[in-house]
Amino acid sequence: MAKPNKKGPTKTVDIFCSSCNTQLLKYRKGGKGALVKCFIERISKDFTQVLGTCPKCELVFAREQLIKGTPALKIVGGKVWFK
Template sequence: MAKPNKKGPVRTVLISCQQCKSPIFKYRKGGKGALVKCFIERIVEDMTVKPCHCPGCDQEFARETLIRGTPAYKMIGGKVHMK
């Protein structure tokens, strides 16, 4: 299987916690669909203290996994908001 493009898309989105609205990531997202996964190499700015946990309310919003051989965060449905 093909690996994701390292440079990736140009469009940057802000990902925040659905519950407490605190910012989590700035991420280079491709496509128009919902946020299902975040490739770690595409994260521009990481505001978390503990991986996969919100810095504001400490709620788990994702799980670490390998997708196509690349480290990524698999989002838990309804835990994050994307702008």
């Protein structure tokens, strides 16, 4: 399978917890669609202590998976929002 583009997009989005509005990640997202997965190599800044868990309310918002042979976070629906 094809791997995601290493350089990736230049536009970054801020990802927040939907229950406590804490900023979780700064991510280089491509496209206009919904946030379904976050490739770990595209995360510019990580504000969490445990990957995939909110530091304030300890809500699990993502699971680690291999997608297209690359480590990624699979986002749980409705747990995060981004702008």
